[in-house]
Amino acid sequence: MEPVETPVELDVELDRTSPVPLYHQLALAIERAIETGALKPGDRLENEVALTTRLGLARPTARQAIQELVNRGMLVRKRGVGTQVVQPHVRRDVRLTSLFDDLEAAGREVGTELLELAPCTAEEVLDPPGLPDELVRVRRLRSADGVRLAILTNYLPTWYTVDAAGLERTGLYALLRAQGASFRIAHQTIGARLMTPAEAELLGEPEPAACVTMQRSVYDDTGRFVETGMHVYRASQYTVRTSLVV
Amino acid sequence: MEPVETPVELDVELDRTSPVPLYHQLALAIERAIETGALKPGDRLENEVALTTRLGLARPTARQAIQELVNRGMLVRKRGVGTQVVQPHVRRDVRLTSLFDDLEAAGREVGTELLELAPCTAEEVLDPPGLPDELVRVRRLRSADGVRLAILTNYLPTWYTVDAAGLERTGLYALLRAQGASFRIAHQTIGARLMTPAEAELLGEPEPAACVTMQRSVYDDTGRFVETGMHVYRASQYTVRTSLVV
DNA sequence: TAGGTAATTATGTATAGACAAAGTATTGAC
């Protein structure tokens, strides 16, 4: 993330006589600072040591407050960099379906080119909870009516087996369902960024080109990991329709 | 929750030479025990002190592991009682709409009787994050085509104003939207239990009666709390249709 | 001016310990 000039020094008053835990008071204070504009998107908080020294608070206590806000997507932390207020982005609910299912439902002719099918480990996948150590990485180029649309990178547990023919013929979720996977909970984040040169070439976009990005992690009804995906969509070709997801 | 005879002693091996953090190794071990059946729904884990003494682990480290699984809905903890594997229940996505909206969309005649409209504090509401200290509690009896259907208890921040006439005339979300509320993220849990005698009387159900319960906490696109609701539906009258929610 | 290296910054992980508070179990009085 891009650093800012000076970390913001929050005006926080902690009440040690309150029944509200200190970590929660701090979380509320940071939250209020965000909602009133005292902390703006992109602003950095004081580093943990400075904040806790100034407030007379223990560092694990402040970290617990910050972690709550990180879990809710309001803050983001990076080692060696600091804690930053999340840039606002459009976050919309979307059905727990695959792109293939959606395109087919819309009457589009779906094309899939398999780019990669390889084993990998959890280390390369950033932070979805419940990730098994060994995964399979599936990378595909998806087209609609002959027009390139998206690069889809998905990570699957090794207890599912997928092959090249199946991946090019149908949607990933259909393959997983055929193996008993149930889809119950998904955490999904949608954003945008500029494409990398490699992505632009694959998608046939002149540079510079914007893309819609979608990260999704799916769990079944016992909380077990089903798959996580990182998808890049041509912004010129793709929008998202949504509804509430729990 | 109901206690079980003996907490389950997990077979956990921690590898201190692994780059995987210890808290994460423990979280994975507990998760695997749940998915393999070594830990069954309703089972209790060893208490924190016993577990960490046996594993040679610090208590905050183990608590971090457990907290991850609590956040994912796999475990539930209660002070003085212990940590328990969550009983599986049907969890389905549902639209971010109010019951009023859904009934009206279905062509039903919606009736609302206001039972209570009173100020209250956050203490009485269990655990949704981002809750302001002062709230307004709204409690209503909802009917469809003259048939009693649900008891709806909602907690609103005091920056929204609602009155009795409005609440009986239209849906809560319509009233909030009229005051600028935006609905973006909802966390929702659906379950079932037996009705209390008071609920059964209000809903006109002979006892014993089962009810569908729904707890929902709604946030806007900056992560700010909009409302939280605890709804009780006559199981004989109500089912839920769902889609994915992020 | 650019590249490499070292130092600095800030978060991540972990240990140890103590006290608070909610919930349960036990005990004793009536």
Add this chain to the structure above:
DNA sequence: GTCAATACTTTGTCTATACATAATTACCTA
């Protein structure tokens, strides 16, 4: 048999400290 008081159990909150590690910045040299 019931109820209140007490003891016990277990999680919740908090402090203090230290080391690890990723990322950035500063400095040096070619």
